[in-house]
Amino acid sequence: MVSITLEHVTKRFDLSMDSDQAITAVNDVSLRIESGEMLAVLGPSGCGKSTLLRLIAGLEPPTSGRILYxxxxxxxxxxxxxxxxxxxxxxxxxxxxxxxxxVSFFYRLRHREQEVPARIQRISQITGIGLEKLLERRPRQLSGGEKQRVAVARALTRDLNLLLFDEPFSNLDAKLRTQARVELKRLLYEFPVTSFYVTHDQDEAVALSNRIGIMRNGKFEQIGTYQHLYHSPVNLFVAMFFGKPAMNRFDGVVRGGYWYGENFGGYRVRSDLDDNSPVTMCIRPQHFYLRHDGIPGVVDHVFPHLAERYQLVEVWLGGERWTMALPLEERIERGSTIYCDLNPEEALYFDSLTGLRIG
Known part of the structure; x- marks a missing residue:
């Protein structure tokens, strides 16, 4: 296994051969992936995740900076x-x-074919996927999930220092994706290797990685454990991007050390901002609750989430849409009026101009 260090790595792509214009896909990235660690990378499409993976793999040279193994x-x-x-x-x-x-290509190149059967048998035992049953088939005879199992087995049946994943399960349906995630977790526990995992799926990133990096516009906004990203986002982008369901966002101002929105407020903010400074409050749907003397709102939509044992309820309240995660046991219907409140201790506040966390 290796540790991976990036020092001020930048990658630009020229728009044309005779043009001075260029797109910066990765912008001055510095990070370290420890030996045996898996770092998962999340971010919107086009933020530079896959380009960064190709740089680490050595498939693309950086425009500037260094990559160290x-x-x-x-x-x-x-x-x-x-x-x-x-x-x-x-x-x-x-x-x-x-x-x-x-699966055996690496060993055949090195005349070590005798090692393949034991390795395949071990992978099958760990995952329970019956890999041996797939070995006589060609790709056209394999389902999407089976192809990815063979691809993972191919990667693990060789002498690895670094394993790179570029959205490996995105083409699978939800059930297969969950199963593949469990199988990969077992394999990486048995065959530990430094890993870099690019995905759009937050559940995958949380389930598989030691740390998660959030990218935007070629840079990392924040890198940390999923608990750290969830509870302590450094800016408004990370707060709104990470976590399911997404946070509610309310714009307001600070007056006398308290936050006030358009329709509600009076919540203490720990900051030294001047009065009437614009501040955005964010709060997760899980931190709303029903209260008989709470704020009245009209239910717009109800989305049951059976596995998580809650229903996602969208409520119009004074011209603003609130999204709440309420217990499934509550009988809530579209068009009805409910009375609700939030836990201000769980609210996060951000400078509306810079997007940075305050308080």
Whole structure:
């Protein structure tokens, strides 16, 4: 295994051969992935996640900055000695090869075919997926989930220092995605390896990784454990982006150390902002509750979430839409009036001009 260090890494792509214009896909990124750690990266489409993965893999050279494997510059390590495995969204299997040939390719190159059966058997035992049953099939005979299982097995049946995932389960349905996530977690526990995981799925990132990075416009907004990102977002973007269901956002001002919105307020804010400074309050749907003398609102939509044992209720209140996660046991119907309140101790406040956390 290796540790990965990025020092002020930037990647620009020229828009045309004869143009001075360029797109900055990765912008001055510095980070360290510890040996054996999995770092998952989340962010909106086009934020630079996949480009960063390609830079770490050595598939793209950085425009500036350095990438180090165990403190050795990546470009100084011969390709065959890097020990990098990749799992792509499509599986990227050889169409004319049976799965057995795909999985054993690394060992066949090194004349170590005798090691393959034991490795495959161990992977099957850990995951319970019956990998042996897939080995005689070609890609066209495999389902989407089976292709990804073969792709993961191919990556793990070699001598790895670093394993890179580029949205590997995004083409699978919800049930298969959950199953694949569990299988991969078991495999990485048995075969620990430094990993970099690009995904749009927050559940995947939380389930699999040690830390999560939130990217926007080629930069990391914040890197930390999922608990840290959830409870202590550094800015408004991270607060609104991370967490399911998404936070409610209310614009208001500070007066006398208290926050006031358009229709409600009077909540203490720990800050030294001047009166009438614009401040945004965010609060998660889980921190609303019903109260007989609360604020009246008209129910617009109700979305039951059976697995999580709550219903997501959208309420119009004084021209603002509130989204609340309320117990399934509460009988709530569209068009009805409910009385609700929030727990101000759970609210987060952000400078509306800079987006930075305050208080």
């Amino acid at each position: 165990n403190r050795i510059p990546l470009q100084d390590i011969p390709i065959e000695q890097r020990g990098v495995g990749m799992v792509f969204q499509s599986g990227a299997l050889m169409p004319h090869w049976e799965a057995r040939q795909t």
